[in-house]
Amino acid sequence: METLLSFIVVFGLLVFIHEWGHLVFAKRAGILCREFAIGFGPKIFSFERNETIYTIRLLPLGGYVRMAGEDPETIQIKPGYDIGLVLNNEDKVEKIIINNKSKHPEARVVQVEQIDLEHALEIVAYDEHDEKVTYSVDEKAKLIQDEIATQIAPWHRQFGSKTVGQRSLAIFAGPLMNFVLAFVLFTLFALFQGLPVDEARIGQITDEGVAKEAGLMEGDVVLSIDSSPVDSWIDMTAVIQQNPNEPIDFEINRNGEALVIEVTPAERENPQGEAEGFIGIMQPSEFSLFGSIVFGAQETWFFTTMIFDVLSLILTGDFSIDYVAGPVGIYNYTGEAAALGIFVLMRWAAALSVNLGIINLLPIPAMDGGRLVFLGLEAVRGKPIDPQKEGMVHFVGFALLFLLVIVVTWNDINRLFM
Structure with a gap:
């Protein structure tokens, strides 16, 4: 269960930040973003905000931002169709009822002669008196089909209407945000864990290591090992690794006091399959x-x-x-x-x-x-x-x-x- 939750959190974060990059820069360019989805397949959860439907879907295999104009519109209205129109206070069409018009008694039922929802934003239709009327359409009008609302996408709100630069930035922003996320996570790691310091100094000591049993303490400065001076963490660990199961003397400075402590490194196998010594200490770190x-x-x-x-x-x-x-x-x-x-x-x-x-x-x-x-x-x-x-x-x-x-x-x- 821990692995599953960790995978969902990590993968969800990576997909979210990637798609969020697409979303933000697409909206800055004025593109209508119909859906922001994490996952594919059937919806598990959704809500709508600022023209966009945010969804979590069943299959956690990625995500997407559905921008207007990238795919053909699924709802098409042709001349001869009977539709219902709901007007706003400015006498502009704010709802276009495709079917189930009986559920919208406030709608005016008309027969379409011409319709342009991309450029002119007009509907030329015959009303109940068989008179031709031209209706202006609000650029945020919604098409209602099977009681599901879909906002229209005028040409200036579609992906293809934007400059090459704007479209490129909207696409590039997804991967860019992944690099930004990586930078933030690595920086936070260093802030919380500290930065490794190449000093011959004892860092955190593990509970099960021989260093704790021998009496070494975090912060001890190692001056020499077996009378051989050591000046760095690399020098110190090299001596330890070369002496598995062999007692060695640590000459240390602890708060101004000189001490000599004997430590016998335990033995383990390194990645090359060779025996090496270790005593259970971490590299010292500093916070900056x-x-x-x-x-x-x-x-x-x-x-x-x-x-x-x-x-x-x-x-x-x-x-x-x-x-x-x-x-x-x-x-x-x-x-x-x-x-x-x-x-x-x-x-x-x-x-x-x-x-x-x-x-x-x-x-x-x-x-x-x-x-x-x-x-x-x-x-x-x-x-x-x-x-x-x-x-x-x-x-x-x-x-x-x-x-x-x-x-x-x-x-x-x-x-x-x-």
Whole structure:
């Protein structure tokens, strides 16, 4: 249960901040955002605010912001249709009743001759006296079909009406916010945990370590080990690791008092399979607001370059599917991070956020990077790519991505049972 909750919180945060970036910059450009969704599939929860419906959906596999004009409008009104019109105080149409007109006795029932809900915002229709009347439509009017209201999208509120720069920023803002989130999480980690200091000084001592049994205390400054001076944390730990099960003398300074304490490092196996000593101490740390900000930037840059190093293996032919984790693998690693504490989970979430930002910026169809490529081509050509052709490319890209997810997930499952 802890793993599940941790996964939902971490993944939900990453998706939320990504889609929130799209939403904020799309709205700043004046684009009507119909829905802000976390997850896919059936709705679990929803509410409406400032023209946008916010939903949580059943399948936690991502999210989306549905902007007006990106997809064909699902409600179409043609000449000859009988519709109901509800006018506001300015005699502009504020509701257009498509069906179930009997439930809206306040509506005027008319027969459509011409309708333009994108540019002119007018409806030319015949009223009950068979007279032709022209109605002005409010730009925030709503279409009511099966008692479900959908706000109309005049051309100036649609995605396609905005400049290439505005559309590009709305798309780029999603991955950008993932990098911002990573920077914030890394900075908070350093603020709460402190910054590691390369000093020959005892940091936090674990309860089960031999250092506590021997009498070492947090804050002790190590002057030498076995009469050999040590000047840094790296020097000190190197001596400890080289002497498993061998007693060594620590000459320390404790609040101005010189002491010599004998410690026998316990033995453990390092990642290379070799025996090494350890005594159960943590590296000393210090707290600094400026240092934490620098640490946040450095860690974000480190993980960015590391991910690009892995992706570069595709060009050299050294890339392996084992370098990639799907939903199952991420779920498993999130559980392991959560078991090690909130701060380890925080760093894991930050690393995942960088990963999500980079993957979304790759020039892959159906991803943000693929959409930016088409916007770049539009800027060069001076006109947009045929929407049907672009849609087909994104559809094929999405299908291939879905296939990749299946392969990676199968590989994740196999690794769990190896």
